[in-house]
Amino acid sequence: MNKVFWHFSRRSQMMKGSIIRETLKITKKPGIISFGGGLPATESFPIEELVVATEKVLREKSEHSLQYGTTEGYPPLRELIADFLGRRGIKAKTDEIMITGGSQQGLDLVGRLFFDWGDSVIMPRPTYLGAIQAFNAYDTHNIGLRSDDSGITVDTMEEEILTNNPRLIYLVPTFQNPDGRTIPAERRQKIINLSSKYGVPIIEDDPYSEINFQERIPLAMRAMAPDHVILLGTFSKLLCPGFRIAWICAPKEVLDRIVLLKQGADLFTNTFGQHVIYEYAKDGALDGHIEKLKVMYKSRRDKMIQSMIDYFPQDVKFTRPAGGLFLWVELPENINTTELLPKAVEKNVAYIPGDAFYPNPGGYNCMRLNYSMPNEDQIEEGIKRLAELFIETLDKQGK
Amino acid sequence: MNKVFWHFSRRSQMMKGSIIRETLKITKKPGIISFGGGLPATESFPIEELVVATEKVLREKSEHSLQYGTTEGYPPLRELIADFLGRRGIKAKTDEIMITGGSQQGLDLVGRLFFDWGDSVIMPRPTYLGAIQAFNAYDTHNIGLRSDDSGITVDTMEEEILTNNPRLIYLVPTFQNPDGRTIPAERRQKIINLSSKYGVPIIEDDPYSEINFQERIPLAMRAMAPDHVILLGTFSKLLCPGFRIAWICAPKEVLDRIVLLKQGADLFTNTFGQHVIYEYAKDGALDGHIEKLKVMYKSRRDKMIQSMIDYFPQDVKFTRPAGGLFLWVELPENINTTELLPKAVEKNVAYIPGDAFYPNPGGYNCMRLNYSMPNEDQIEEGIKRLAELFIETLDKQGK
Numbered sequence: 187m188n189k190v191f192w193h194f195s196r197r198s199q200m201m202k203g204s205i206i207r208e209t210l211k212i213t214k215k216p217g218i219i220s221f222g223g224g225l226p227a228t229e230s231f232p233i234e235e236l237v238v239a240t241e242k243v244l245r246e247k248s249e250h251s252l253q254y255g256t257t258e259g260y261p262p263l264r265e266l267i268a269d270f271l272g273r274r275g276i277k278a279k280t281d282e283i284m285i286t287g288g289s290q291q292g293l294d295l296v297g298r299l300f301f302d303w304g305d306s307v308i309m310p311r312p313t314y315l316g317a318i319q320a321f322n323a324y325d326t327h328n329i330g331l332r333s334d335d336s337g338i339t340v341d342t343m344e345e346e347i348l349t350n351n352p353r354l355i356y357l358v359p360t361f362q363n364p365d366g367r368t369i370p371a372e373r374r375q376k377i378i379n380l381s382s383k384y385g386v387p388i389i390e391d392d393p394y395s396e397i398n399f400q401e402r403i404p405l406a407m408r409a410m411a412p413d414h415v416i417l418l419g420t421f422s423k424l425l426c427p428g429f430r431i432a433w434i435c436a437p438k439e440v441l442d443r444i445v446l447l448k449q450g451a452d453l454f455t456n457t458f459g460q461h462v463i464y465e466y467a468k469d470g471a472l473d474g475h476i477e478k479l480k481v482m483y484k485s486r487r488d489k490m491i492q493s494m495i496d497y498f499p500q501d502v503k504f505t506r507p508a509g510g511l512f513l514w515v516e517l518p519e520n521i522n523t524t525e526l527l528p529k530a531v532e533k534n535v536a537y538i539p540g541d542a543f544y545p546n547p548g549g550y551n552c553m554r555l556n557y558s559m560p561n562e563d564q565i566e567e568g569i570k571r572l573a574e575l576f577i578e579t580l581d582k583q584g585k
Numbered sequence: 586m587n588k589v590f591w592h593f594s595r596r597s598q599m600m601k602g603s604i605i606r607e608t609l610k611i612t613k614k615p616g617i618i619s620f621g622g623g624l625p626a627t628e629s630f631p632i633e634e635l636v637v638a639t640e641k642v643l644r645e646k647s648e649h650s651l652q653y654g655t656t657e658g659y660p661p662l663r664e665l666i667a668d669f670l671g672r673r674g675i676k677a678k679t680d681e682i683m684i685t686g687g688s689q690q691g692l693d694l695v696g697r698l699f700f701d702w703g704d705s706v707i708m709p710r711p712t713y714l715g716a717i718q719a720f721n722a723y724d725t726h727n728i729g730l731r732s733d734d735s736g737i738t739v740d741t742m743e744e745e746i747l748t749n750n751p752r753l754i755y756l757v758p759t760f761q762n763p764d765g766r767t768i769p770a771e772r773r774q775k776i777i778n779l780s781s782k783y784g785v786p787i788i789e790d791d792p793y794s795e796i797n798f799q800e801r802i803p804l805a806m807r808a809m810a811p812d813h814v815i816l817l818g819t820f821s822k823l824l825c826p827g828f829r830i831a832w833i834c835a836p837k838e839v840l841d842r843i844v845l846l847k848q849g850a851d852l853f854t855n856t857f858g859q860h861v862i863y864e865y866a867k868d869g870a871l872d873g874h875i876e877k878l879k880v881m882y883k884s885r886r887d888k889m890i891q892s893m894i895d896y897f898p899q900d901v902k903f904t905r906p907a908g909g910l911f912l913w914v915e916l917p918e919n920i921n922t923t924e925l926l927p928k929a930v931e932k933n934v935a936y937i938p939g940d941a942f943y944p945n946p947g948g949y950n951c952m953r954l955n956y957s958m959p960n961e962d963q964i965e966e967g968i969k970r971l972a973e974l975f976i977e978t979l980d981k982q983g984k
């Protein structure tokens with residue numbers, strides 16, 4: 187057979203594997219404490235309630251829950267999501283919400299809708315790896331703006347807009363993956379003003395805002411400027427990832443186009459998962475569940491921060507997120523966390539190197555740590571192991 | 586707010602809504618007998634067995650079934666699919682199989698992998714609408730080759746390959762949607778020879794081959810030429826569509842690239858559905874279920890064919906499929922089935938007009954009828970109503 191039988195598209199030749207997925211494979215060894223994943227705590231899943239919901243959906247709704255569904259999604263679930271968003275001040279109608287196969291599909295559809303080959307996009311550095319990956323499939327020119335404690339900085343944003351004519355501003359404004367940072371209200375308004383002035387839509391990727399450990403969080407950008415903002419949300423972190431049910435909330439004229447794109451991409455999202463989540467959540471069970479998650483994850487975050495204070499060397503910096511699942515560690519500049527990872531795995535602890543989250547090269551001395559999956563004992567022990575590694579590495583460099 | 590706020594990609598401006606989905610909305614009126622859908626019979630779903638399977642998966646496997654999964658899919662399910670394909674003579678290893686969110690996602694990923702903007706693809710006319718729609722997102726130049734009773738004709742295929750340098754040959758070789766036609770072994774071999782000679786991969790879209798009403802069906806093209814053929818399969822027609830679990834089977838070097846594309850598109854397919862189907866199918870329940878479906882659908886096909894023989898005017902032609910869910914009706918050339926549809930809906934019967942299934946303009950005097958969803962009484966009554974409409978229309982034209 188001819189060796190050059192397969193000819194692939196230009197697009198497909200550019201795709202690279204997810205560093206996270208590769209790292210997670212390497213770090214699957216017995217006894218390892220992994221801060222690498224982004225998984226919700228398995229022990230939190232409300233099994234008994236889901237058994238009741240699935241049985242009901244199978245026995246009473248099979249003519250819908252097991253059949254083909256509409257591309258937009260199961261209407262009662264979309265209505266439930268609209269109500270859910272309403273409590274955060276987001277006024278969304280049911281027909282402004284479409285169900286997606288995870289937020290990753292939302293990102294891909296947004297990419298399809300806005301990017302022609304080589305178009306620019308503004309994003310923070312660091313930012314969510316899955317967005318970088320989804321947009322790279324459209325050969326985007328990524329303009330990564332520096333972050334400070336309040337997330338993406340805006341001092342060069344207007345200049346970048348004028349120079350590069352970006353199609354989108356991509357943000358995870360609240361408890362961002364990977365650094366847990368939140369953009370305050372005033373900075374959100376500045377970004378919205380620029381969006382409005384230059385006609386650049388904002389993607390508000392929002393998987394974490396419900397996992398908040400403080401009284402108040404800034405208003406959603408979608409609530410501040412519903413005409414400019416497309417919001418992505420998901421049940422993966424609020425309930426469980428296995429149903430793969432997320433949503434996209436956009437102005438109707440935009441959503442109608444996204445629906446067409448989804449028709450070509452996968453026609454509809456699994457109806458069974460949509461029905462089960464609706465049945466589970468419709469009488470308020472999800473609200474109680476989220477309250478439990480917040481207590482659990484807050485304790486884990488507290489344990490991680492306290493352990494880092496107790497054990498890390500002074501010149502290792504880290505963020506102190508007020509919600510979400512992740513924090514960000516910054517080592518002295520001459521330390522490369524990718525090179526360090528095998529040594530960490532030797533010590534039975536794992537993380538994701540920071541450069542994976544940079545839309546442009548950078549972040550080599552940083553790492554992302556997750557605190558939702560490991561329990562408090564594992565967190566303390568894992569941070570101790572990391573601290574030991576940091577001290578050894580810094581000592582060696584000091585010599 | 587600026588009226589030109591939203592700027593969309595070129596790609597997204599070309600998408601058109603699915604005529605099927607629009608038609609199905611129109612035809613959702615009480616009392617209508619619809620031959621329009623492509624749904625498996627709702628009453629066939631094995632509810633009690635699925636209740637047992639879901640409960641087991643929730644109680645015993647929640648740490649996997651409700652969590653994030655790998656992009657490739659749940660390994661035991663992929664192995665089960667490999668075994669399943671093996672019985673049809675397809676030698677596939679587990680690592681040549683990836684789970685997709687319906688076959689529609691398989692088609693989209695194939696499009697991403699092979700098509701640069703404006704590339705050509707060879708397909709039969711008529712053919713599966715979802716493939717036309719998925720490929721149109723890549724602005725493909727569709728080369729629709731004429732069909733006869735044995736499916737796509739091959740007399741001009743070599744010339745088209747030489748002229749247009751197509752990236753793919755797309756086929757539903759067995760019981761094709763929409764016409765139920767099957768390509769015989771000899772013609773399959775001719776197509777494979779051309780594929781091999783000119784380096785044009787074949788997509789074998791195969792949702793229906795298990796729903797066969799005869800003793801023998803031609804060998805799968807993937808079994809005849811595993812190095813040239815990418816096969817798509819699905820549980821939607823064999824069990825139910827609601828879990829949205831399908832698969833793509835391709836040579837490892839090709840599948841590895843498809844996995845990367847899926848990472849960007851939606852990361853993974855819902856793990857819960859994968860686990861439930863595996864739990865349901867692992868001890869052979871699916872085989873028994875398929876046997877029941879074959880008996881049910883064969884009776885419905887028989888009833889539809891017999892009713893058409895009994896009631897249709899002589900100059901209305903139709904296919905006689907040996908399996909699958911659909912057949913194809915051809916009216917005299919001067920009758921336009923899109924214009925006829927509102928009158929059919931008035932008579933409480935519905936179908937999909939034939940031009941929806943043409944990759945190039947054509948098929949205006951044809952229609953697709955589905956016989957898996959309506960029961961036998963509905964089939965006879967619906968065919969009577971169609972016959973009445975045909976006779977009235979032909980009479981009027983005769984005057």
